[in-house]
Amino acid sequence: MAEQTVSPMMQQYFEIKKQHPNEIVFYRVGDFYEMFYDDALTASRELELTLTGKNCGKEERAPMCGVPFHSYETYVARLIAKGYKVAICEQMEDPALAKGLVKRDIIRVVTPGTVIESSMLDEDKNNYLCSIYCKRRRGRWKAGVCFADISTGEARATELEAEKLGPAIITELCRFMPSEILICPGILDFKDVTAYIKQHTSALVELREDACYQDALVEATMAGQFGAGWRKAMGYEADCLVPYAVAALLNYLQETQKHGLERIKSVENYADAQYMRLSPVTRANLELTETMRGREKRGTLLWVLDKTETSMGKRLLRAWIEQPLVDADAINARLSAVQALYTANIARADLKEALSHVYDMERLTTRILYGSATPREVKALGDTCARLPQIREQAAACGAPLLEQLAQQIDPLQDLQERIENTLVDDPPATLKDGGAICSGYNSEVDELRDIMHGGKGYLASLESKLREETGIPKLKIGFNKVFGYYIEVSRSYTDSVPDTFTRKQTLTNGERYITPELKELENKILGANERLLALEHQLFAELLSDISAQIVRLQRTALAVAQLDVLAGFAEAALQNNYVMPEVDGSDRMEIKEGRHPVIEQMLKGSLFVPNDTLLDEGENRMLLITGPNMAGKSTYMRQNALIALMAQIGSFVPAASAHIGVVDAIFTRVGASDDLAAGQSTFMVEMTEVAEILRHASKDSLVILDEIGRGTSTFDGMSIARAVVEYICDNIGCKTLFATHYHELTGMEQDIYGVKNYNIAVKKRGEDITFLRRIVAGPADDSYGIEVAKLAGLPASVTKRAHAVLRQLEASAPDHNKPIQLDFETVEAYNNPPVPSEVVEKLHNVDIETLTPLEALNFLYELKNTLDKE
Incomplete structure (x- = not known):
């Protein structure tokens, strides 16, 4: 389609779509995200949306469908679940202030492994993005593997080196169950890995080009994220492959998320030997986190042990079950903490009560960092901070070394709590769209603008009363709409009483609408205050988010400590309820x-x-x-x-x-x-x-x-x-x-x-x-x-089991030495399974020269061998 034939907006769309050919582009137009052409056809089919058309400068109308801006997350979640990626194209300026075409750009690409919206995530399950890089070094295959949960900022990595590398990679994939996997071209040689991903996971696979793993790019990416001395600080040897996997993951996030990479402050390096090895088969057979048939939580070990109070605790419990420890000292540290909580009934009850009021600090922090948190979510973080001193006090009171250590890791975050309480109202709105989030007394300009607005509405009521009295029109009223602003409405039966100072703006079926200089002046004052107030609230809220984001390390450390306390307290509660003992x-x-x-x-x-x-x-x-x-x-x-x-x-x-x-x-x-x-x-x-x-x-x-x-x-x-x-x-x-x-x-x-x-x-x-x-x-x-008795218990007809008993008695009676217990002679079994080959056949095989045989001679020789065996 020639660009000069399309409308300016569609020309803009095509330029953006050209950069994101493999994603469904959600193109913001007013209060809707619109999709066009193939994206519209796909979205209308997958989301069951009505397909319409749009005139775009050509005779053929462009296929089009759309979803409301305020509820787009639901639709994105459904597309992500079906394996699609969604590019969010946002209006980068206020349409009311834009001169000409509104500027638009992709602010984020949503993929299965980069979801941060709470409505699109399971609260009790991590959402991992995985990166795998493998290479043959000194005659052996090695792999660097990194798993990151963008919604919590957790990142973990390990290097694998094994005689059979495929099963080792599969074990790690099974341990973390990522929703998206970035692979290097070399992994395609491991057919067992690709088959496992295809058959046993629902993960989206993204093949990264070799250029993504160039040494210079890896060095620059790691230094940019973790500082110039990253290799020494993180303990990576020169030939370690982990940095390649980490760098590929970071670059992918930069491509898709545009910002927010500062959420990943560090990478925890773990060794396979730190945890109990559990194959995919073992995990399924033991039904640790999901049942074999229904894939449900009920009926699993996770279901039995989950007595946690927080979303963070639920995710950590799942991780602990998936990764049992093999260090006896670390295990006993946990057991001692559980024992202390088990015996301290009052402290444990108080701790769990405080934990029940804790919101998901990890994911709230991420949304704050990305700037997508709502006022209500930020207030939830403030309410959580208010509970931290009590949680810290109850944990320390129980006395176990691990509990005391975790208590020390909990930062009360009193400064953040006060910052949030001083900025936001007690019951903030769900969104910032209409304002009302900043509390009185925090900013003098906000207070002043609100006085103007509230006073303006009082002026309107006074003006309406005054005009009724002056004109003698009892039903005169002042109204407002977005097209005309404020207006005076008079029913048709009183239009003769309208004074000359009124200027008619609109004729209705039942009356007329007017404006006056006095009303227009008041309108400018009120509307100007409203627009300025909304802009100022957005600015102040953005500053609040920025201040909280600057404390991300404190928040992350505190959240992890709270999650561990939650799991340990849950273990103590499960032990009490289910009559467990300390091993x-x-x-x-x-x-x-x-x-x-x-x-x-x-x-x-x-x-x-x-x-x-x-x-x-x-x-x-x-x-x-x-x-x-x-x-x-x-x-x-x-x-x-x-x-x-x-x-x-x-x-x-x-x-x-x-x-x-x-x-x-x-x-x-x-x-x-x-x-x-x-x-x-x-x-x-x-x-x-x-x-x-x-x-x-x-x-x-x-x-x-x-x-x-x-x-x-x-x-x-x-x-x-x-x-x-x-x-x-x-x-x-x-x-x-x-x-x-x-x-x-x-x-x-x-x-x-x-x-x-x-x-x-x-x-x-x-x-x-x-x-x-x-x-x-x-x-x-x-x-x-007892086979026949079991068959009877299973419901086999009585006539069948009765006949089976009769046949069994006949077989037992006819068997030699039937009164003796049967002991298998394994030499007999070996002879049965490996009968001797006749010597004549062996001799003929030794004497034949296979390389000189023609196909016909070979067939005749085979026929001769067969006859010899039959004679035997």
């Missing part, structure tokens, strides 16, 4: 739990009795518990509860047990349940074996491994062979604590054959053909599989 955590290899319970299931079964069980695991003679028993008896629940108890202890929470001694585990691995991965073309058995392979490759002697029914996806002999081989490998080569549930009763003989294996079973009470699950784990192997 003993150390660096030993021992996990001993007395009367342990499943933290989630016991809450789901409120009113029903949950049967507790003991557990003893170490890296010696109790390194593997081989658990047998029927389905539905509670094997999976028992194994999961031990994993959850270990995880709860290592995040600093009390645990559901009578007592617990937890030697720190560096990782939890699970292989529970069976499911096909049809999208990847994998059967149940392939998925199972892939997960087992990952466990055997990555588990260490300090890990906790949970294996449920290994080998059931294939034939009986194959399955038993694999199961035994896995047990032998774990015991002999890894030596970690393992819970292994199986239906293969033949495997129970391994207790005598393999050091460290102990048999346990889930007790069952049997009366005739009826069984009762006692849910109690006891030493020794199960005496039966």
Whole structure:
């Protein structure tokens, strides 16, 4: 479309759109954001908006749709959720004062990872933007990974170096679950990473060009953000890849947000070894933050432990659950703090009451920094500051070293509180559009302008009364509209009584409207005061936001301390409500739990009795518990509860047990349940074996491994062979604590054959053909599989289960040595699975020269071998 044929406004639109071809441009026109052409077609479809047209200087009308300015966040949120980016094009000057075309420009590009609006964010979940940079160094792949939550200012980074880098990157993505990922071209070589992102996340992926990672650009970006000595101050070696990931993230924010980068004051460098390793499979199986089926919070560990009062605390609790500690001293510091809060009932109650009045300091600060905070939100920050002295006092009163440390980190922020209280009215408006936010006595000019306005309205009432009396027109009234300003309205029946000093401005159906010199003078005085007052309030409010933004470091440090106190107090409250005990955590290899319970299931079964069980695991003679028993008896629940108890202890929470001694585990691995991965073309058995392979490759002697029914996806002999081989490998080569549930009763003989294996079973009470699950784990192997009884409990027709019993009795009676317990001869199994090859076949294979065979000769040779085997 030739530019000279379009209207000036559309010409301006095309110039802006050319710079943002991949975003939907929200183009501000008055009280609406308008979209045109392809953007309009997309938005009308995705947002179900009415599509209209606009004359823009061509015969063909431009497709157009729009959304109200005051409610645009709702529409942007829906587009972001569908994977689009939105460029906000704002009017950069007051249309009433503009000469010619109003200046417009993009003030921000909203993407999934850069959202700061509270209406578009989950209050209990961080919204991470991720940046990954990988490169081969000295023959090995390394990666720098950075995660930043723009809404809170949190930024964390680590460098990964592993034999298999893909799984290490996936583990970090699973730990933080970013909503947007910036990748370098090199990451495309890691098919497992790209497949994981595509299949298991809803993250928007942005491929950054190699030019974004040039050394000079990285150096300039990091120095500009963190100062000239950034590398030494942040502890980055010369060949570290983390700065490349951080710089790419910062440059992306500069491109999209235009300003506000000062919110990221520092980057916390963490090491993978600081936290317990939890694979994506383990996180899903243990249902830490969302259930496997409904992806809900209810029914998860997060749901059970969330007794927090603040949004900041909710987000931190989720982060702690996702990242359990492996340092016993750090864990015990948290546990001691929880113990102090647990015993100090009054102080804890007062602390939680004060916390319940705390607003989201982290995200409020970000909105203030970006200049998008409302007067009401700033007042909320002031109200929060008023609670800080009480929070600090109650935390310090409880006595634990960590609580005292956190109390010291809380800045009372009294100066900010006073600044806000002195500036804003007690109940400020939701927006600054119509003014009314600045309190009386703060600024003399504001007070003076308000007196003029209020006095002006009094003058209007007096003038109206005076004119009625002078003209004898009883229904004369003074009104106002934006077109004519103030006017005198007289009904048609009294127009003859209108004096000559009135100048007619507008004729109505039922009357006439007039102005007078006196009214016009009053109008100028009032309207001038109103416009000046609005402008002055905006200026004073902007100054307030600037003053608060200057204290961002104090606010950020205080917010983090308050969030930690909230989580610790929540742990104490959960322990009190759910009858938890303080675990003993150390660096030993021992996990001993007395009367342990499943933290989630016991809450789901409120009113029903949950049967507790003991557990003893170490890296010696109790390194593997081989658990047998029927389905539905509670094997999976028992194994999961031990994993959850270990995880709860290592995040600093009390645990559901009578007592617990937890030697720190560096990782939890699970292989529970069976499911096909049809999208990847994998059967149940392939998925199972892939997960087992990952466990055997990555588990260490300090890990906790949970294996449920290994080998059931294939034939009986194959399955038993694999199961035994896995047990032998774990015991002999890894030596970690393992819970292994199986239906293969033949495997129970391994207790005598393999050091460290102990048999346990889930007790069952049997009366005739009826069984009762006692849910109690006891030493020794199960005496039966109870498969038919379980089928009966599941609702199989009585005729079917009766027939099954008859068939079973026939099979047992016809089996040789049917009165003896079955013990599998593994030498027989090996011979069965690996039959000897006839010597004649071997000899022929040795003698043949494959390279000289023609295709026809090769086919004949194969036919000859087949005949030889058949004769055998």
